[in-house]
Amino acid sequence: MPADYALDKAAQDLLFRSARTANTFTDEPVNDAQVEDIYDLMKWAPTSFNQQPLRVVLVRSGQARDNLVSLMWDNNQEKTRNAPLVAVLAADTQFTEHMPTQFPVFPQAADVFFGEKQVREESASFNAALQVGYFILGVRAIGLAAGPMSGFDVDGVNREFFSDGRHRALAVVNIGKPGQDAWYDRLPRLGYDQVVSTV
Amino acid sequence: MPADYALDKAAQDLLFRSARTANTFTDEPVNDAQVEDIYDLMKWAPTSFNQQPLRVVLVRSGQARDNLVSLMWDNNQEKTRNAPLVAVLAADTQFTEHMPTQFPVFPQAADVFFGEKQVREESASFNAALQVGYFILGVRAIGLAAGPMSGFDVDGVNREFFSDGRHRALAVVNIGKPGQDAWYDRLPRLGYDQVVSTV
Numbered sequence: 001m002p003a004d005y006a007l008d009k010a011a012q013d014l015l016f017r018s019a020r021t022a023n024t025f026t027d028e029p030v031n032d033a034q035v036e037d038i039y040d041l042m043k044w045a046p047t048s049f050n051q052q053p054l055r056v057v058l059v060r061s062g063q064a065r066d067n068l069v070s071l072m073w074d075n076n077q078e079k080t081r082n083a084p085l086v087a088v089l090a091a092d093t094q095f096t097e098h099m100p101t102q103f104p105v106f107p108q109a110a111d112v113f114f115g116e117k118q119v120r121e122e123s124a125s126f127n128a129a130l131q132v133g134y135f136i137l138g139v140r141a142i143g144l145a146a147g148p149m150s151g152f153d154v155d156g157v158n159r160e161f162f163s164d165g166r167h168r169a170l171a172v173v174n175i176g177k178p179g180q181d182a183w184y185d186r187l188p189r190l191g192y193d194q195v196v197s198t199v
Numbered sequence: 200m201p202a203d204y205a206l207d208k209a210a211q212d213l214l215f216r217s218a219r220t221a222n223t224f225t226d227e228p229v230n231d232a233q234v235e236d237i238y239d240l241m242k243w244a245p246t247s248f249n250q251q252p253l254r255v256v257l258v259r260s261g262q263a264r265d266n267l268v269s270l271m272w273d274n275n276q277e278k279t280r281n282a283p284l285v286a287v288l289a290a291d292t293q294f295t296e297h298m299p300t301q302f303p304v305f306p307q308a309a310d311v312f313f314g315e316k317q318v319r320e321e322s323a324s325f326n327a328a329l330q331v332g333y334f335i336l337g338v339r340a341i342g343l344a345a346g347p348m349s350g351f352d353v354d355g356v357n358r359e360f361f362s363d364g365r366h367r368a369l370a371v372v373n374i375g376k377p378g379q380d381a382w383y384d385r386l387p388r389l390g391y392d393q394v395v396s397t398v
Contacts, residue, residue, distance in 0.1 A: 006342040011210040016240040036391055041215040043388040046335065048349040050386040056395045064398040102387055126369065129325050133332025136245065143205040150247040170325065187249040188301055189242040192235055196255045199263040
């Protein structure tokens, strides 16, 4: 275990300090092998009871892209139209189906802890959101830029891409190499003392 | 912008592949400067409208630690008692107070998009969960191990640590250098085809 050293400065910059939400992209395609590389990194980051509720729909066909664009708000439409790859990220509220294989140390967890619909759905939303964060950093880790967006018609996206009713769309993420004027001005961040306190 | 290269293998291992949830820790303390280092990395990762709803309470005093331990489930109690540092991570449902300084490009966003309580609370929960993910990877980035836990009395923790009623506890994270027998056996992960589909 590499527990004694920290990430070097270039890697810190790549993931956190210099990385930015991209609003434009080059035409260079993003292929499935790259998405596999992203997944093969981010899948290892932790979730409660190893539940892994995140599901990803890659929007590649022209018709699916058109439908998604029409469900995005305002200037997210143009970004979503032009990105090399767009991924819809959602929570599978029936993640418990996989617990017998994914949490074999206590396979009854599905019933014991997540038998109640509300508890199961809240857990799916929280843990899939964790995984959205891991996914964004995974995109950056393989040298691409992410353009995550929350401004879209959630019910419409659920109907269009998850007709089974068990999924909840959480974010739409544009992926590619950053293009011309890809960044807005950097926004500030809250100070340490505004976020962290001690008891 | 370092957009052309990917994170090297050692850094990928540190953050994702080799990193594990630690269940025991050495006695080596975790000081405030290290928590500042974690924050100074994770704060840059993106949230919707730059809302940054995550709040962190570091539990250092003996009494506060005892109170927190009593609110943890089962074997999370011992882990929480013995970790060098324990952080309670929560969502500030009134993050909108900071939007005039944090989202100056459209300061009306607080009212226009987040005027409704339910929308505001859902957005706080989603974005704070993203930031919990960033925080866990930030802990790893500075060379420490994280032990995130969701098994605790959420209402009790809210009452004990957030008596103002505006915060929602999301996770409790033990932080330190991994100790003896720190890891359980690695659990499996869902396959790419179980998680990613294409339309």
